[in-house]
Amino acid sequence: MTPGLSTRELMFEAASRAYEDAGIDPRKDVQSFVCCTEDFWEGISITDEYMPDQLGAVLRPLCTISSDGIIGLATACMHIMSGIADVAVVESHSKISDVVNPDEIASFGYDPIYTHHHFDADPRFLAGMEMARYLKDTGTKREYCAQVAVKNKKNALSNSRGVHGANIDKGIVMNSPVAASPLTELESSRGIDASIVFVLASAQKARKLGKHPVWIRGIGWSSDTPVVEDRDFARAEYVEQAAARAYKMANVKSPASYFDLAEVDDTYSYKELQSLEALRLAPKGKAGKMVDTGVFDVDGRLPVNASGGSLGVGHLLEATGLHRTLEAVMQLRGQAGRLQVPRAKRALVQSWRGIPTATGAVAVLGN
Amino acid sequence: MRRRVAIVGAGITLFRRRMLETPKELSFEASKMALDSAGLTLKDIQSVVSGSAPDAFDGVHMKGEYYLDGMGAIGKPHERVYVGGGTGVFTPIGGWWNVASGLYDTCLCVAEEKMSPLHPHPQYAFWSIFDQILERPLGTTLLWIFSLEMRRYMHKYGIKEEEIAEVAVKNKGNAIDHPCAQLGAKITVDDVMRSEPICEPVKRLDVSPPSDGAAAVILASEKVAKKLTDQPVWLDGVGWTLDSTHWTNRDLAYPEYVEKAAKMAYKMAGIKNPRKEIDVAEPYDPFDYKELHHLEGLQLAGKGEAPKMTVDGVTQRDGDLPVCPSGGLLGVGNPIAAAGMMKICEIFWQLRGEAGKRQVKKDARTGLAQAWGDLMQVGTVTVMRS
Amino acid sequence: MSQKITSYQGHEITPDEVKQGKYLDIVYKFEPKYSWAAGVAISRFLTELKEGKIVARKCHKCERILVPPRMYCEQCFRPTDEWVQIKDTGTINTFSISHVGTDARRLKTPILVAVVDIDGASPGMGILHNLGEVEPSKITIGMKVQAVWKRSEERQGAITDIRYFKPIES
Numbered sequence: 001m002t003p004g005l006s007t008r009e010l011m012f013e014a015a016s017r018a019y020e021d022a023g024i025d026p027r028k029d030v031q032s033f034v035c036c037t038e039d040f041w042e043g044i045s046i047t048d049e050y051m052p053d054q055l056g057a058v059l060r061p062l063c064t065i066s067s068d069g070i071i072g073l074a075t076a077c078m079h080i081m082s083g084i085a086d087v088a089v090v091e092s093h094s095k096i097s098d099v100v101n102p103d104e105i106a107s108f109g110y111d112p113i114y115t116h117h118h119f120d121a122d123p124r125f126l127a128g129m130e131m132a133r134y135l136k137d138t139g140t141k142r143e144y145c146a147q148v149a150v151k152n153k154k155n156a157l158s159n160s161r162g163v164h165g166a167n168i169d170k171g172i173v174m175n176s177p178v179a180a181s182p183l184t185e186l187e188s189s190r191g192i193d194a195s196i197v198f199v200l201a202s203a204q205k206a207r208k209l210g211k212h213p214v215w216i217r218g219i220g221w222s223s224d225t226p227v228v229e230d231r232d233f234a235r236a237e238y239v240e241q242a243a244a245r246a247y248k249m250a251n252v253k254s255p256a257s258y259f260d261l262a263e264v265d266d267t268y269s270y271k272e273l274q275s276l277e278a279l280r281l282a283p284k285g286k287a288g289k290m291v292d293t294g295v296f297d298v299d300g301r302l303p304v305n306a307s308g309g310s311l312g313v314g315h316l317l318e319a320t321g322l323h324r325t326l327e328a329v330m331q332l333r334g335q336a337g338r339l340q341v342p343r344a345k346r347a348l349v350q351s352w353r354g355i356p357t358a359t360g361a362v363a364v365l366g367n
Numbered sequence: 368m369r370r371r372v373a374i375v376g377a378g379i380t381l382f383r384r385r386m387l388e389t390p391k392e393l394s395f396e397a398s399k400m401a402l403d404s405a406g407l408t409l410k411d412i413q414s415v416v417s418g419s420a421p422d423a424f425d426g427v428h429m430k431g432e433y434y435l436d437g438m439g440a441i442g443k444p445h446e447r448v449y450v451g452g453g454t455g456v457f458t459p460i461g462g463w464w465n466v467a468s469g470l471y472d473t474c475l476c477v478a479e480e481k482m483s484p485l486h487p488h489p490q491y492a493f494w495s496i497f498d499q500i501l502e503r504p505l506g507t508t509l510l511w512i513f514s515l516e517m518r519r520y521m522h523k524y525g526i527k528e529e530e531i532a533e534v535a536v537k538n539k540g541n542a543i544d545h546p547c548a549q550l551g552a553k554i555t556v557d558d559v560m561r562s563e564p565i566c567e568p569v570k571r572l573d574v575s576p577p578s579d580g581a582a583a584v585i586l587a588s589e590k591v592a593k594k595l596t597d598q599p600v601w602l603d604g605v606g607w608t609l610d611s612t613h614w615t616n617r618d619l620a621y622p623e624y625v626e627k628a629a630k631m632a633y634k635m636a637g638i639k640n641p642r643k644e645i646d647v648a649e650p651y652d653p654f655d656y657k658e659l660h661h662l663e664g665l666q667l668a669g670k671g672e673a674p675k676m677t678v679d680g681v682t683q684r685d686g687d688l689p690v691c692p693s694g695g696l697l698g699v700g701n702p703i704a705a706a707g708m709m710k711i712c713e714i715f716w717q718l719r720g721e722a723g724k725r726q727v728k729k730d731a732r733t734g735l736a737q738a739w740g741d742l743m744q745v746g747t748v749t750v751m752r753s
Numbered sequence: 754m755s756q757k758i759t760s761y762q763g764h765e766i767t768p769d770e771v772k773q774g775k776y777l778d779i780v781y782k783f784e785p786k787y788s789w790a791a792g793v794a795i796s797r798f799l800t801e802l803k804e805g806k807i808v809a810r811k812c813h814k815c816e817r818i819l820v821p822p823r824m825y826c827e828q829c830f831r832p833t834d835e836w837v838q839i840k841d842t843g844t845i846n847t848f849s850i851s852h853v854g855t856d857a858r859r860l861k862t863p864i865l866v867a868v869v870d871i872d873g874a875s876p877g878m879g880i881l882h883n884l885g886e887v888e889p890s891k892i893t894i895g896m897k898v899q900a901v902w903k904r905s906e907e908r909q910g911a912i913t914d915i916r917y918f919k920p921i922e923s
């Protein structure tokens with residue numbers, strides 16, 4: 001939490017570091033800036049008004065998209081691919097510490113006519129319902145979800161950003177207070193503050209700038225229906241669709257064996273399992289058992305959320321996708337310190353926009 | 368690898384102060400009409416870009432997620448772009464980069480706004496666009512910033528309110544011929560001058576109304592566009608710029624952000640002399656003086672000279688540079704994001720000769736649409752050619 | 754519009770129909786609450802306002818003196834360097850007389866609002882504030898004004914510690 005800094009000051013810090021790392025001057029070298037924000041999390045209408053100055057984007061092309069950070073990366077890619085930019089900047093942040101009643105805002109995302117006003121409940125009730133259906137349809141054991149929280153919080157202890165790292169066991173997780181049954185509080189990620197800035201460049205430019213370029217080989221994003229009653233709660237269809245697009249672009253034929261590490265959505269514990277299956281990193285209904293037997297541990301066959309994910313580090317609203325990407329990029333550059341997955345060359349990142357959406361994005365990164 | 372992108376269909380709903388339709392239904396009507404006009408179905412659409420301004424109006428957090436089914440985006444890649452009032456012209460720019468990048472061949476771009484849900488008056492949402500600490504405690508409303516700018520513009524160039532009122536007269540008159548218009552009417556400069564002062568020098572007839580409405584266009588790559596229609600309208604130039612948050616540190620008399628956005632679009636479209644090469648223009652006119660202000664930023668008039676152009680009739684439909692033949696926001700209505708898209712649709716129809724009674728006299732081959740947004744910050748510009 | 758299109762969709766609802774309850778509606782009062790961190794720059798600005806002073810930040814590279822103060826210079830893209838106390842007088846850059854409130858309701862007494870370029874800051878560095886003790890018809894661009902402060906025990910460290918700006922008698 002960052003009560004001493006305003007949102008803009010936080011962004012300035014992140015941007016300065018990113019530009020230093022890339023060796024660029026935003027006033028001269030950048031042709032497009034993309035910010036991923038949602039008005040109500042900021043408490044401002046038309047958030048893009050407050051974006052340009054601290055990013056060095058005054059009188060430059062800056063736009064806001066109300067979408068997840070990875071979709072922001074996709075937008076910057078499209079700017080570069082269409083030739084309108086050689087260097088593009090993507091920013092997203094969470095300043096959840098400024099929000100006094102986040103539940104009220106999260107609830108406000110539900111359909112105003114059919115859903116919102118009929119339930120005076122914690123907005124996570126949707127996650128609880130989805131989790132219950134997922135467990136039943138896939139035959140996944142309840143304790144496997146708890147193991148996700150155990151794994152990720154343990155991983156986060158080695159991450160300098162691991163605000164919510166902890167050494168706990170399944171029992172503690174399952175006995176923690178109920179958030180929205182069967183989901184418990186320790187299986188529900190908590191919000192923290194951060195600002196993340198990425199600098200992207202065309203191939204030609206990238207070779208001249210920066211010492212550690214990481215390549216986006218494929219990217220895809222998709223949305224399932226906003227009508228929650230119409231969804232198949234057992235599957236993350238939006239992830240299946242986004243992954244299919246990203247894999248096609250990157251020519252990934254067998255995702256289960258292609259990647260060295262993956263950073264996937266774990267906003268809630270069961271989401272990691274559901275996403276792994278949608279990403280085809282685990283067969284249907286098998287992700288739970290694989291997590292439980294250590295396949296996805298840091299020293300397992302395919303480290304998933306070695307960073308600690310959102311459960312171990314914290315949830316970053318729209319910036320969650322950029323957080324997943326940041327952790328993967330650090331790994332691919334060999335700069336992940338104690339978390340380093342040896343010889344990491346290919347990473348998968350995936351995010352979800354959170355309740356009550358069914359929108360997510362997937363990116364394939366490589367060296 | 369840039370590809371040429373064309374608009375192949377357009378659709379629009381009525382614009383009214385308050386409509387029965389929900390945001391999803393408004394989006395559906397506009398999208399369906401656009402698809403029908405292009406001879407396409409939803410299956411043919413590969414990606415969707417939506418535009419809508421403050422969530423506060425429709426009354427849903429993350430409204431881009433809420434209305435996406437009305438826009439046919441289920442199972443498709445969808446992004447919502449949002450640059451305040453500039454969103455309406457920025458939405459097809461979003462579609463442009465989806466197609467020009469080579470990722471997708473077709474893109475549905477929909478702009479929707481439903482301002483009526485906000486009570487007691489949609490105006491209230493605009494209070495929350497101001498700085499929480501330094502400005503809101505003073506009781507700010509959006510009208511303040513416009514009236515401050517209008518005063519500065521008039522002072523710097525010695526422009527009279529009567530000259531500015533000519534724009535309201537022209538646009539509301541033009542809007543009589545727009546089937547979806549909310550406020551088409553025959554008024555006089557006198558009517559404008561005698562209308563009640565809201566925030567001096569702004570008077571009631573100088574302002575556009577809050578509205579509900581939606582509009583949509585379909586974009587396609589060159590190959591696909593040529594198969595679909597004999598008359599694609601090419602989106603040859605796009606540009607956008609955002610100026611500093613600190614609007615009280617800027618001289619409001621001239622919109623530099625519009626100039627920069629326009630130059631970005633002109634460069635892409637290969638336009639060297641905008642005044643000669645642009646045949647018809649739809650600059651953003653939420654207030655009458657804004658049309659003039661923006662014409663100057665767009666380099667279509669010298670600084671302080673746009674009023675004379677209006678008074679001389681140059682910007683009438685039968686003039687040398689017809690401006691807002693649709694009736695603009697002043698006449699058709701102002702559902703924030705949809706209003707800018709309405710202008711895109713208008714240029715689309717003008718360049719195809721399909722604008723009926725609104726068709727400009729000259730042979731229009733190159734058109735321009737522009738929108739503005741935020742705290743006098745955003746300029747979004749598109750240049751289109753038939 | 755395309756002459757080929759013959760009908761346009763949309764059903765209008767009039768205010769009377771709404772009053773008569775002709776259509777179903779759902780009313781909800783959304784009350785998001787925020788506690789925005791003012792940050793380093795504005796916290797200091799507000800603290801100084803409580804003392805009856807206006808402070809600005811200076812960027813040594815472009816040498817601009819910036820108000821409202823910020824810790825980064827947006828033109829040079831670098832941190833700003835020092836605090837500078839500036840005056841509480843200024844010049845009216847532009848002004849307006851508002852007859853409506855935030856929710857578009859008509860006001861009995863109009864609010865006078867202006868952008869005041871503050872003396873001591875770089876040219877054109879204005880802040881938004883109200884005007885007072887002046888006849889609306891006498892306000893001009895270029896008029897010299899002076900801040901009227903709340904009494905020191907009433908000040909809270911807010912922009913409203915300045916009640917308004919009034920013309921300086923010459």
